[in-house]
Amino acid sequence: xxxxxxxxxxxxxxxxxxxxxxxxxxxxxxxxxxxxxxxxxxxxxxxxxxxxxxxxxxxxxxxxxxxxxxxxxxxxxxxxxxxxxxxxxxxxxxxxxxxxxxxxxxxxxxxxxxxxxxxxxxxxxxxxxxxxxxxxxxxxxxxxxxxxxxxxxxxxxxxxxxxxxxxxxxxxxxxxxxxxxxxxxxxxxxxxxxxxxxxxxxxxxxxxxxxxxxxxxxxxxxxxxxxxxxxxxxxxxxxxxxxxxxxxxxxxxxxxxxxxxxxxxxxxxxxxxxxxxxxxxxxxxxxxxxxxxxxxxxxxxxxxxxxxxxxxxxxxxxxxxxxxxxxxxxxxxxxxxxxxxxxxxxxxxxxxxxxx
Amino acid sequence: xxxxxxxxxxxxxxxxxxxxxxxxxxxxxxxxxxxxxxxxxxxxxxxxxxxxxxxxxxxxxxxxxxxxxxxxxxxxxxxxxxxxxxxxxxxxxxxxxxxxxxxxxxxxxxxxxxxxxxxxxxxxxxxxxxxxxxxxxxxxxxxxxxxxxxxxxxxxxxxxxxxxxxxxxxxxxxxxxxxxxxxxxxxxxxxxxxxxxxxxxxxxxxxxxxxxxxxxxxxxxxxxxxxxxxxxxxxxxxxxxxxxxxxxxxxxxxxxxxxxxxxxxxxxxxxxxxxxxxxxxxxxxxxxxxxxxxxxxxxxxxxxxxxxxxxxxxxxxxxxxxxxxxxxxxxxxxxxxxxxxxxxxxxxxxxxxxxx
Numbered sequence: 001x002x003x004x005x006x007x008x009x010x011x012x013x014x015x016x017x018x019x020x021x022x023x024x025x026x027x028x029x030x031x032x033x034x035x036x037x038x039x040x041x042x043x044x045x046x047x048x049x050x051x052x053x054x055x056x057x058x059x060x061x062x063x064x065x066x067x068x069x070x071x072x073x074x075x076x077x078x079x080x081x082x083x084x085x086x087x088x089x090x091x092x093x094x095x096x097x098x099x100x101x102x103x104x105x106x107x108x109x110x111x112x113x114x115x116x117x118x119x120x121x122x123x124x125x126x127x128x129x130x131x132x133x134x135x136x137x138x139x140x141x142x143x144x145x146x147x148x149x150x151x152x153x154x155x156x157x158x159x160x161x162x163x164x165x166x167x168x169x170x171x172x173x174x175x176x177x178x179x180x181x182x183x184x185x186x187x188x189x190x191x192x193x194x195x196x197x198x199x200x201x202x203x204x205x206x207x208x209x210x211x212x213x214x215x216x217x218x219x220x221x222x223x224x225x226x227x228x229x230x231x232x233x234x235x236x237x238x239x240x241x242x243x244x245x246x247x248x249x250x251x252x253x254x255x256x257x258x259x260x261x262x263x264x265x266x267x268x269x270x271x272x273x274x275x276x277x278x279x280x281x282x283x284x285x286x287x288x289x290x291x292x293x294x295x296x297x298x299x300x301x302x303x304x305x306x307x308x309x310x311x312x313x314x315x316x317x318x319x320x321x322x323x324x325x326x327x328x329x330x331x332x333x334x335x336x337x338x339x340x341x342x343x344x345x346x347x348x349x350x351x352x353x354x355x356x
Numbered sequence: 357x358x359x360x361x362x363x364x365x366x367x368x369x370x371x372x373x374x375x376x377x378x379x380x381x382x383x384x385x386x387x388x389x390x391x392x393x394x395x396x397x398x399x400x401x402x403x404x405x406x407x408x409x410x411x412x413x414x415x416x417x418x419x420x421x422x423x424x425x426x427x428x429x430x431x432x433x434x435x436x437x438x439x440x441x442x443x444x445x446x447x448x449x450x451x452x453x454x455x456x457x458x459x460x461x462x463x464x465x466x467x468x469x470x471x472x473x474x475x476x477x478x479x480x481x482x483x484x485x486x487x488x489x490x491x492x493x494x495x496x497x498x499x500x501x502x503x504x505x506x507x508x509x510x511x512x513x514x515x516x517x518x519x520x521x522x523x524x525x526x527x528x529x530x531x532x533x534x535x536x537x538x539x540x541x542x543x544x545x546x547x548x549x550x551x552x553x554x555x556x557x558x559x560x561x562x563x564x565x566x567x568x569x570x571x572x573x574x575x576x577x578x579x580x581x582x583x584x585x586x587x588x589x590x591x592x593x594x595x596x597x598x599x600x601x602x603x604x605x606x607x608x609x610x611x612x613x614x615x616x617x618x619x620x621x622x623x624x625x626x627x628x629x630x631x632x633x634x635x636x637x638x639x640x641x642x643x644x645x646x647x648x649x650x651x652x653x654x655x656x657x658x659x660x661x662x663x664x665x666x667x668x669x670x671x672x673x674x675x676x677x678x679x680x681x682x683x684x685x686x687x688x689x690x691x692x693x694x695x696x697x698x699x700x701x702x703x704x705x706x707x708x709x710x711x712x
Contacts (some may be wrong), residue, residue, distance in 0.1 A: 162685065164650055171654035171662060214648050214681075215629035216665070253608045253628060272609060273571035292570050294520055298527035306527060309572070325570075329518065 002240065003136045003201070008070040012202060012243035012265050012286045014319040020311060020348035021069035022341050023141070026327030027062040028074045031334055034061050045090050049076050052125035059130050063138065065334070066341045070139050070202070071130060073195070075123055077145035077206055080187050081154045083119035084111060094158070101157030103165070108176050113187035116194035123191075124198045131199030142200025144191050146207035146248075147184035147229065148222035151177065154184075163212055170213075170221060177221060185225040189232035196234050196242050204245040204267070205229060211250015211269075218254060227261035245288055249326060252277075259285045270325030275313035283319060290325040296332045296340065303336050304343040311348050322348075358596065359492045359557070364426040368558060368599035368621050368642050370675040376667060376704035377425035378697050379497070382683030383418040384430045387690055390417050401446050405432050408481035415486050419494065421690070422697045426495050426558070427486060429551070431479055433501035433562055436543050437510045439475035440467060450514070457513030459521070464532050469543035472550035479547075480554045487555030498556025500547050502563035502604075503540035503585065504578035507533065510540075519568055526577060533577060541581040545588035552590050552598050560601040560623070561585060567606015567625075574610060583617040601644055605682060608633075615641045626681030631669035639675060646681040652688045652696065659692050660699040667704050678704075 002009060007021035029035055038058050042048035049055060059074040078096050082088035087099030102108060117124060131140055145153075153159070155166045155177075169177050192203045210222035226246055233244055246258055247267025258266050259281040268277055268289035277287055295306045307322075314320040322344045328337075358365060363377035385391055394414050398404035405411060415430040434452050438444035443455030458464060473480060487496055501509075509515070511522045511533075525533050548559045566578035582602055589600055602614055603623025614622050615637040624633055624645035633643055651662045663678075670676040678700045684693075 162650060164653060164685070164687070167648065167650035168653040171648075171651045171658050211627065214626045214646075215632065217648075218627075250606070250627070270570045271567065271574075271606070276571065290570075292523065292527075292573075294518060294523035295527045297520060297524040302527050329520070331520070 001136065001238075003134070003139050005069055005138045008321060009139050009202060009241075009243065011318055011321045012245070013241060014283065014286055017318050017352075018349060019345045019352060020314075020320050020322050022322040022344045023068050023070040023072065024062070024324050024328050024337070025072075027066075027068065027072065028058045029328060030330035031328055031332040031337075032061055032065070033334075045076070046088065049074070049079065050122045052122055052129045055122075055126040056129040056133055059126075060133060062337075066337055067345065068138065068341060070141050071134055072141040072204075073123070073127055073130060073143060073200065075126065075143070077143075077149065077208070078153055079120055079123055080114070080144065080184070080191055081150055083114035083116075084154075084183075084187070086154060096153065097158040098154065101165075102154040102180065103169075105176065108179050111180060111183045113183055113190055116191045120191060120194070124194055127195050127198040127200055139201040140199060141202050141204055142192060142195030143204045143206060144188045144195075144229075146205050146210065146222060147181045147188055147225035148210055148213075149206060149208045150184050150188070151180045152209045152212075154180065163209070170217060174220075181221060181225045185228040185232075189229050192229070193232070193234050196237050200242070201240065202243045202245065203233065204247060205263075207246065207248040207251070210248040215254065218248075218251075219257065222248070223254070223257060223261065226258075230262045243286075245321075247288070255281055265321065267323070268325060273313060274310055274320070275315055278314060278319075286319040286321060287314065288321040288323050290323070291340065293324045293326050293329050293332070296324075296328070296336045298336075300336060300339040303339045307340050307343040308347045311344060311351065316351050320348075357492065357594075359490070359495050361425055361494045364677060365495050365558060365597075365599065367674055367677045368601070369597060370639065370642055373674050373708075374705060375701045375708060376670075376676050376678050378678040378700045379424050379426040379428065380418070380680050380684050380693070380696075381428075383422075383424065383428065384414045385684060386686035387684055387688040387693075388417055388421070389690075401432070402444065405430070405435065406478045408478055408485045411478075411482040412485040412489055415482075416489060418693075422693055423701065424494065424697060426497050427490055428497040428560075429479070429483055429486060429499060429556065431482065431499070433499070433505065433564070434509055435476055435479055436470065436500065436540070436547055437506055439470035439472075440510075440539075440543070442510060452509065453514040454510065457521075458510040458536065459525075461532065464535050467536060467539045469539055469546055472547045476547060476550070480550055483551050483554040483556055495557040496555060497558050497560055498548060498551030499560045499562060500544045502561050502566065502578060502602075503537045503544055503581035504566055504569075505562060505564045506540050506544070507536045508565045508568075510536065519565070526573060530576075537577060537581045541584040541588075545585050548585070549588075549590050552593050556598070557596065558599045558601065559589065560603060561619075563602065563604040563607070566604040571610065574604075574607075575613065578604070579610070579613060579617065582614075582619075586618045599642075601677075603644070611637055621677065623679070624681060629669060630666055630676070631671055634670060634675075642675040642677060643670065644677040644679050646679065647696065649680045649682050649685050649688070652680075652684070652692045654692075656692060656695040659695045663696050663699040664703045667700060667707065672707050676704075
């Protein structure tokens with residue numbers, strides 16, 4: 001059964017909608033005081049991720065404040081390599097790190113896809129609890145990092161400005177990187193399918209670092225494995241289609257290729273003109289995006305103007321899920337999000353009335 | 357008079373060449389022990405930039421080691437805002453900073469383009485000294501940051517991961533940013549024309565941060581002012597054409613637009629396939645690029661294979677200047693640069709023999 005508000009699912013499947021649906025990457029996050037309060041109670045970020053009831057609590061917070069059309073599972077993209085035994089931790093102010101980065105040939109040969117129902121049980125419990133709490137009001141999005149993006153963190157041992165370690169492996173020992181990516185693709189497929197079994201009604205693959213590659217390397221090391229995952233995903237669950245969104249940050253040059261791997265929607269960062277993207281890939285897939293998160297620091301009338309510009313650039317009809325082009329910044333004024341969400345709904349509703 | 361080795365100038369003007377010319381962004385830099393030695397003698401980075409004889413010394417160092425087809429003025433892209441009075445300094449391990457970031461409306465109204473022959477005399481002296489020292493062996497490239505990239509540093513007061521301050525101004529007070537960009541465009545035009553008068557035989561505009569903008573904002577705030585600069589540049593000096601290269605990092609989606617502003621060549625970062633770029637913009641301009649700087653960390657045979665792949669992807673004929681897609685990394689093994697430069701020359705010479 002579809003949720004009462006099914007605009008998001010309808011737009012992904014390019015069915016008619018009354019107005020453009022909107023959700024925001026990282027919508028449950030530090031810009032919300034209530035999130036910071038829950039996180040304080042949890043103790044630290046990883047404890048928050050690992051507690052199904054607290055993850056459920058923060059997932060619902062932005063929906064209480066804003067008229068959003070979807071919820072997204074609160075979790076971290078690095079839960080999968082953590083479940084592989086790499087030892088995820090967060091050094092204060094430094095982002096995610098792994099205690100045991102994956103660099104030795106023997107460790108790469110030993111790498112195995114975890115069983116999500118065992119090693120990632122806390123995520124599955126969170127998905128089920130959030131689905132119950134949503135009570136079919138709006139759809140729940142499950143997600144995972146892409147095989148390549150996970151490999152970046154696994155090999156570098158954390159974030160990186162230039163991916164020197166990863167790229168040295170890519171150019172020097174492509175066989176080792178392919179072995180990691182094979183395991184990651186299996187792990188991500190299993191992980192997303194388990195989320196779907198537990199109640200996720202759409203899934204998104206976050207390929208945060210694919211855009212750091214050359215076109216040739218992107219095809220070989222990122223897109224290739226995104227395609228394996230997409231092809232291995234359950235297409236329906238309990239009779240409902242489960243749409244799949246692929247988002248490569250910095251992937252604007254490769255949209256035609258991304259749109260061809262079997263996904264239902266392609267996410268755009270803010271650098272791509274969404275109207276151009278639609279002209280390039282036609283109505284093959286839906287498009288998601290692509291408001292510059294930094295534009296949320298302008299005054300409300302400028303936020304509204306930029307939101308209208310993007311809605312107009314897409315140009316009407318179904319197939320657009322409004323979102324940011326990247327996760328919301330932690331210093332965003334929360335009241336500007338109200339302006340953003342309401343402007344998207346009102347402006348696109350007006351447009352759809354005019355065109356019908 | 358053209359230098360003895362004029363391959364670089366010929367490729368930029370799409371005249372026939374015996375093989376593909378090559379130079380490397382940041383070729384005089386910290387990966388060379390002799391550079392580190394000179395910098396130690398200078399005391400600090402800014403003193404090195406401000407000493408014409410030391411700047412000349414480091415400019416020539418990579419030419420002594422490698423068979424490069426051009427020299428590039430050793431300087432910093434922030435000399436212009438420094439000459440505007442913003443107070444450039446380098447905090448150890450933190451990158452460039454300004455003592456007086458440009459944020460107040462009165463300061464923006466008061467901003468003026470400096471006279472390069474007065475306030476940037478040390479740069480002009482370095483250009484003249486390097487030209488004399490090169491003795492017409494290879495051409496000398498002059499350069500500047502783009503109006504937008506300079507504005508990023510001026511408003512942020514240094515580097516930034518998200519350009520929050522700059523983008524808040526862009527979305528909220530575009531009039532103020534346009535005022536800065538008008539002054540910067542005039543300053544950059546004057547600066548590059550003065551470098552040409554002193555002996556620069558080609559010029560490059562580095563638009564390091566234009567790729568952080570939405571397509572619409574890129575056109576309005578970066579490309580627009582790049583075009584003003586290009587249109588204001590001296591096209592010839594002492595009877596020789598002075599070619600102009602425009603490089604927007606992250607600009608792969610906008611190559612057609614960049615190629616239309618009147619420049620002779622477009623620089624590509626490593627994410628764009630150079631063969632696709634050539635198909636998209638035809639023979640309108642030359643192309644410069646685009647080896648991933650991180651591929652220089654692989655073993656020599658892999659470095660050579662990746663270099664050959666790019667030469668082959670361009671596909672023969674003139675109009676290709678081989679370069680990295682970004683500045684060379686400070687930890688690069690210097691011996692791999694020998695492999696890179698020699699492979700480009702040998703492989704493209706073989707190709708040009710086969711096709712003739």
